[in-house]
Amino acid sequence: MAQTRLGRNENISGWAFIAPAMVLLGIFMIWPILWSLWMSFQTGRGMNMSFGGLSNIIRLTEDPIFVKALGNTLTFLAIQVPIMIMMALIFAVMLNSPRLRFRGLFRTAIFLPAVTSLVAYSILFKSLFSTDGFVNASLIALGLSERGVNWMGDPFYAKIVIITAITWRWTGYNMIFYLAALQNIDKSIYEAARIDGIPAHAQFFKITVPMLKPVILFTTIMSTIGTLQLFDEVQNITLGGPANATLTLSQYIYNLTFRFMPSFGYAATVSYVIVVLVAILSFVQFYVARDRK
């Protein structure tokens, strides 16, 4: 587009069209995030706040619950996101093979979880993993466990439940992105590879993955942002327990504001940790992906 063609009227129209969005973003995003920064230097209970300097940051370093919530969030991120991306890629490649029968059926079935509300599926998982629930009954029936697993009472297994649930909800969603991208890859590249005698698994790593790199990057960043904000699932499946083993940063912010004695300033400080983390991780992921090109 030639910018020189833009007349004065055009310029005004241009701004007029984007103005509503900008004003709304200004009020409901820019202003709150700046206010939040200011609040993170305030201390006090409830609405009675006063300037506290760096005391919230000091509190952060001494707070075992914050460390735990941060650790949990990063654990979910480090374990769940790679597993899910890997599975989504494998399903997408399998579904993309032209001779596959029942393709539409498989695709629809695997995508279906992405249609549910986060709260709804969390409740389903909570009931599936209850003490005498379906999962334990199945494990006992199959002889894999004698008394069933104490899913919600054991810090390790509770994390497994959360990771399983999130993977169930989002694998099909990510798969759709890969499927769309795979369809844009020129089939002749694979033809050539086959003629050259390159085996299927090598084709996957040498052709498919590099070609999908931009989409993989996009989905990884989106999943990272999503995981750092994890709330609905842990709130409805484990309520952060047992022993805060599944407590996430978002949930801790919520608890600091609405469950325990309200501590708005400190909650704002914790929320800035997420902002910084998202920024750093997005940057790193961009950097890593760009580097290898």
Add this chain to the structure above:
Amino acid sequence: MTNTALLKRATTLGLGASLLAMTSAFAGDLNVWAWDPNFNGAAMNKAAEIYKADHPEFNLTFNAFSREEVEQKLQTQLASGTIDGLPDIVLIEDYSAQKFLLSFPGAFEPLTNAFDYTQFADYKVALATVGSETYSVPFDSGVTGWFYRSDILGEAGYSAADLENITWDRFIEIAKDVAAKTGKPMLSLDINDPGMFVILLQSTGHWFFDENGELDIVGNEAFKAALADYTEILQAKEIYKPVSGWAEYTGAFTGGDVAAALTGVWITGTIKAADMPGQWAVAPIPRVDGVEGATNASNLGGSSWYLLTSSQNKDEAKAFFNDVWASNIDFYQDILVGQGAVGSLLASREGAAYQSNDDYFGGQAVWQDFSNWLGQIPGVDYGIFTYEVRSAIATQLPALADGADLDEAIEKIEAEARVLTQ
């Protein structure tokens, strides 16, 4: 354009919606929040029914939310200064009473001049008093008991006398023996909920805070002894069924999976709903050994009604409270037998039901027993941070169950509690 037409229609719909919202709040309707439809909700509904007999225009709506949700909603709205969504009357657990009264001055209606508070149990009045004003309509006591299946314990060779005046060590021995002989664990236990530890702690006459309201955890010998006993229970995995959430907790004993429930008297309604007359009995709770003043009586929960200043129907609410909650002895007999609500109106404890034998509990004079134990509960000052500290305790329980060092765990509890109570 289609969009604008849709918008118009939507605006009309919106107007309709706000009209709908307005009609739901006309005068004379008392809106009540509480958590247990089988217990405090049922008691409130019964009270309303009685009052309605003489005041036909009276109307009361009971809304059930989980206790956490009641507290979160109350806190959110009081902190935000929005009053539209608040009820007229709210049930607050005794542990949280001071927190709400101190954090939101002016939010609750002082009832100091509305009743004669000397008619109510002193400790209930004290925990709802700030300065010279008292704010609550005292409701129930959470006096604790060991509700057990007399048939199962009988099968293992234990009679009521064997369960009296024992320590927790003896309790664990008995539970192991019962489990070995009958295959039934004694309890259901949710490791996320430190309620049972709280029972042990209060039975020693100590709490998380000293008389100045400062944390008193590291170096609190009673706390350590209670936690040591509780850890032994957690480590004796054959004597309890691990559960998650309240539904599973109660389902375990109403469904016959476990032999007992060791909790507040307010569980009576749930136990009776299981419809197993004659199979249940109640014993006093075991005692924490080695702590001076420790008793075989304790408290868990218990709550009171509070009137919000934002209510449009304060006079009506006060009249209702006076007529039923502050004077109707028969009402208290009803909710005692029906729901296990041990009311705080002292005169009600002279009523007929308190003297009666209950066939559901094999003809045992359970209400007389609870009355006696009620008198033995050591008083403690709950302070304003009970749930913050409970959360810090819950964090250490799984590690303790797996054999973590007790002193280290206590230090971690104090460290976490210190941050949460900042």
Add this chain to the structure above:
Amino acid sequence: MTNRSLLSFVQYGVLSVAAFLSVFPFFWMVVGATNTSADIIKGKATFGSNLWTNIVNLNAQVDLPRVLFNSFYIAIISTILTLVVASAAGYGFEIFRSKARERLFGGLLLMLSIPFAALMVPLFIMFANAGLINTYSAIIAPSVANIFVIFYFRQATKAFPHELRDAAKIDGLKEYQIFARVYFPVMRSTYAAATIIVFMLNWNNYLWPLIVLQTNEMKTMVLTISSLASAYTPDFGVVMVATILTTLPTLIIFFLLQRLFVQGMLGSVK
């Protein structure tokens, strides 16, 4: 077995297991709706006869028409406003490019990384000061300017033929008329796909409504199922019926408009 048939055996095996596991919780939800609460937490996975009782109990505990109305009302109004604002912005950014606007667009990219958790405390205080807690407006207002949807429209606008706009200008149409009468009809399928995704986003919204909507009269379906499932004595049979009602609208839209659905989801990447 040859290498190739082994491979396809593995392929069908993996996909079948994945498809089964993906669909099973839906089956569990439907089966659960016909069972009693006690059966559900005991893991009963066969149909029962408690469906009608569960429906009656749900209806007694929840003002269903009201709650459904809240969910639909919030989702529909939010979706309409979001589409209007985002498509205008997408149009504005793509048609009237300038250095300043490109920079602004870059700024939007950065704002994508602002998590909602960082906004909720100041937003809560803001709406509390404005006396708007427990109102529809408090839910709708912050959701309208959605950066993803703006991206989506900007991407889609690249395919909008400029000749159409030039012709309309010659006919003397004003810029907003071109947007409403030319752009909108041409971009119908883009709007349709975005509608589905934005509707779903708003229908399923949880954290902000949890903070803002305080009374039962204002609750959405999602808040209602969360509250029912965490009640003092939850009835999971009732919860399952309510969960079906919560899931059904998006499920129906998905099955009727699968192609648009996927198009909308993929929209903002390219």
